[in-house]
Amino acid sequence: MxxxxxxxxxxxxxxxxxxxxxxxxxxxxxxxxxxxGGRTERNEALRAQGGVEHVVDDPAGLVPLVDAAIVSTRDGARHRDQAEPLLAAGLPVLVDKPFATTVDDAVAMLDAAEKTSAVLVSCSALRFVPQIADLADDAGRGALRQLSIVGPGDPDSEYSGLFFYGIHHVEAALEILGNPVVEPGSVTASVTRDGDTTVALLRIAGVAVVLTFVVPDAGHRVPFHATATGVDGVVARELTLGRDYNAPALTRFVTAVETGRAPAGREQLLSPVVVLSAVADALADQRERP
Structure with missing residues (x-):
């Protein structure tokens, strides 16, 4: 077991x-x-719901009790501190989206995993929706010239701003583009914000990429949607997440634990953080302008 x-x-x-x-x-x-996380009301409810044997105070307390771990903290800024003790012990770790909110944190986790040969997995659920394959296929549209991803995202979210939802936009875009390597410092973003809508323009792997983030609230939430424009046509799809949208990510992790091999290399884990950091940096620069 x-x-x-x-x-x-x-x-x-x-x-x-x-x-x-x-x-x-x-x-x-x-x-x-x-x-x-300690014996909170939430943890006690989960423990009863799933027949979970142990509750510990902090991530390090898991090390002698488990063979692998899943980090699902909403704020990705906390993921490095939570994952590092487990990676240092050589345990496989699934870091739920977003992998990290800074390039430095992402690199630190990747270095920690390499040091102990620990399996490290992270991915957006949007990578697995069936519509992604339609958008990535160039048979109908021809060579890709522009890619647009629309979805919810709040620059003022308490969970590190755009990173909470915005990582879905970026990972979906990179999956459609064939997962090009995006090196730190190799991409810049032009960002505008008008009320509840933020639009970022980038160029990745020779393709113009438009990321549109619309702030969700209790009354509305824009669905994830992608449009791929090629030299021969346009393909547009809503990216639909079903009830079990997290199942493929878990299957990927279980397979990685069983085989001892991570499904994605260092560059693929780092690239989404590089792209979204460029967007976040451009938005921060805009805010600082008089």
């Missing part, structure tokens, strides 16, 4: 992972046995 520990249980993704692993037992031989 491979024992899994959870960090960041305030996130609803934790409910999904717990359901897949303990309640529905979709991955025989894998089970959630421990939660970090």
């Amino acid at each position: 491979r024992r899994i520990g959870f960090i960041g249980t305030e996130n609803s993704h934790t409910d999904h992972f717990l359901r897949f692993l303990n309640t529905e037992q979709r991955h025989p031989g894998f089970r959630v046995v421990a939660l970090a």
Whole structure:
């Protein structure tokens, strides 16, 4: 039995992972046995719901109890501090989106994983929606010239601004583009913000990329949508997340634990953080202008 520990249980993704692993037992031989964060009301409810044996105060407390861990904390700025003790112990770690909110934090986690040969996985659920394959296929549209991704995103979110939802835009775009390597400092963004809408213009792998973030509220939330414009045509698709939208990411992690091989290399994990950091930096510069 491979024992899994959870960090960041305030996130609803934790409910999904717990359901897949303990309640529905979709991955025989894998089970959630421990939660970090102390005996909060939320953790006690999850413990009862999934039959979880242990609750510890901090991520380091998971090390002797588990064989792998999932970090789902909403604020990606906390992911490095939470993942590093586990990676230092050589444990496989799934870092839920966003992987990190700064390039420095992303590099630090990648370095920590390499030092102990720990398996490190992170991915947006949008990478797995079936519409992505339609958009990536150039059979109908021809060579790609422009890619537009629209979805929810709030520059003022308490969870590190655009990183909370905006990482979905970026990872979807990179998946459609064929996952080009985006080196730190190699991309710049032009950003405008008008009320609840922020638009970022970038050029990635020779393609003009437009990312549109619309602030969600209790009354509305714009769906994720992508438009791929080629020399021969245009393909547009809504990117639909079903009830089990987190299942592919968990399957990817389970497979990585079983094989001991991460599904994505250092560059693929780092590139989304590089792109969204460029957007966040441009937005910050705009705010500082008189």
